[in-house]
Amino acid sequence: MSLKFAANLSFLYQDRPLLDRIASAARDGFEGVEYLFPYDFPAREIKQRLSDAGIAQALFNAPAGDWARGERGTSSLPGRTEEFRSGVLQALDYAGELGNTRVHIMAGLLPADADRAERLERYQANVAWAAGQAAARGITIVLEPINQRDMPGYLLSYQQDALAVIDAIGAPNVQVQFDCYHCQIMEGDITMKLRAMFEFVGHVQIASVPGRNEPDGQELSYPYVFQVLDELGYAGWVGCEYKPRADTSAGLGWLRAYRQSIGR
Numbered sequence: 001m002s003l004k005f006a007a008n009l010s011f012l013y014q015d016r017p018l019l020d021r022i023a024s025a026a027r028d029g030f031e032g033v034e035y036l037f038p039y040d041f042p043a044r045e046i047k048q049r050l051s052d053a054g055i056a057q058a059l060f061n062a063p064a065g066d067w068a069r070g071e072r073g074t075s076s077l078p079g080r081t082e083e084f085r086s087g088v089l090q091a092l093d094y095a096g097e098l099g100n101t102r103v104h105i106m107a108g109l110l111p112a113d114a115d116r117a118e119r120l121e122r123y124q125a126n127v128a129w130a131a132g133q134a135a136a137r138g139i140t141i142v143l144e145p146i147n148q149r150d151m152p153g154y155l156l157s158y159q160q161d162a163l164a165v166i167d168a169i170g171a172p173n174v175q176v177q178f179d180c181y182h183c184q185i186m187e188g189d190i191t192m193k194l195r196a197m198f199e200f201v202g203h204v205q206i207a208s209v210p211g212r213n214e215p216d217g218q219e220l221s222y223p224y225v226f227q228v229l230d231e232l233g234y235a236g237w238v239g240c241e242y243k244p245r246a247d248t249s250a251g252l253g254w255l256r257a258y259r260q261s262i263g264r
Contacts, residue, residue, distance in 0.1 A: 002262050003226055003234065005255065006032035006058035008205070008241040012248045019049050026053035028249050029259075034059040034239045037067075039090065043097035050098065057098040058237040059142070059177075059203055062130070063087030064106045073106030075130075076123035076155050088130045095139050102203050102237070104142050104177055105130055107155035119155055124165050131171040142202045144177035147185040150212075157186055159193055166200055175202025179241070184209040184220055191228045198232050207242035214242055216254040226258055 007025035009018055016024065019041060025033050038046055038060050050057055064087075065071030065080070074080040074087065091103050107123055110116055131141050143162045146154045156162055162176045178201045180190050187193075194201065206225070208218040215222040229238070244251045 002264060003229060003238050003258070004031045006030060006034045006056075006237045006239045007248075008239050009033050009035040011241055011243055014244075014248075019046065022046075022049045022055060023053045024248070026055040028252055029255065030055065030240075032056040032058035032237055034237070034241075036061050037063065038094050038098070039063065043094045047098055057095075057100040059100055059102045059104060059239060060091070060094070061104045061106055062091035065108075071108070072151060072154060073108035075105055075126040076108040076110070076119040078122070081122075081126065084126050085129065088133060092134060092137055092139060096137055101139050102142050102177075103134065103139055104144055104203075107143070107146075109151075109153040110155045111153070116155075120165070123155060124168055127165060127174060128169045128171065131169060131174045135171065135173045140173040140175055140202050142175050142177035144179055144205075145182055145186065146179070147182040149185055150182075157182075159183060159187065159197060163197060163200060176200050177203045177205065179205040179207075180220060180225060181205065181207040181209055181212055181241070190220065191225060194225075194228060194232065198234075201234070201236070203236055203239065204229065204234065205239040205241045207240075212243050213245050214251045214254055215240070216251075222254065223258070223261070 007030040009021040013021035013024045022033055033055055065074045074084045095103055105127055110119055134141050143165060145156045145158055145162050148157050166174050184190055206215045208215055209220055211218055
């Protein structure tokens with residue numbers, strides 16, 4: 001079995017408009033695409049671009065508040081439940097049109113003077129509501145721990161944080177978005193964690209550490225990570241959420257090497 005890779009278009013092919021990046025990813029051999037948010041474009045327009053390129057939609061985020069002003073999710077914020085729920089329904093409508101079965105819900109930032117337990121309780125309740133809405137549509141909600149260096153104050157930063165929420169909710173369609181880059185920065189031990197929590201992993205993302213560039217060196221040996229994912233029988237998407245050092249296409253030697261190693 002070979003892994004299937006999705007180009008994160010919020011990071012890759014930055015020299016062209018977002019929707020044009022879909023065709024670029026397909027030409028470079030990616031099987032799928034992901035990005036932060038699709039909501040600036042009609043779902044039908046994105047769907048047509050995906051169809052024209054012969055590529056799948058893998059993942060996107062539910063609306064996360066006022067991104068330009070620094071918000072990183074409304075799910076744990078007081079007084080924002082109605083906005084959160086409206087955003088989740090919008091995300092599920094888009095997913096139904098575009099065909100992806102994974103939607104990421106961001107946890108939001110924790111102010112220094114806020115009660116962490118209270119914010120986590122609100123987050124958990126909101127995710128549980130979203131999971132109920134998503135289940136009826138065959139969609140899985142994924143929760144991503146994000147490192148404190150890139151996103152100071154983010155509510156969810158350790159794999160165990162996400163697993164605790166998943167355990168408390170008890171819904172089979174709530175899983176972890178396992179970002180190897182974030183995990184390596186916060187706690188390391190990537191492949192042992194993947195083995196230990198594999199049944200709860202619904203999406204994987206990759207980038208080098210510490211540079212967040214192509215997954216071709218620095219602290220992590222991605223050929224080994226890929227080997228472990230293959231051994232575990234991982235059938236989901238591997239999202240390529242990294243910052244190309246230069247031209248995206250020119251930096252895909254790592255992908256060509258992987259495919260050569262499995263005879264593709």
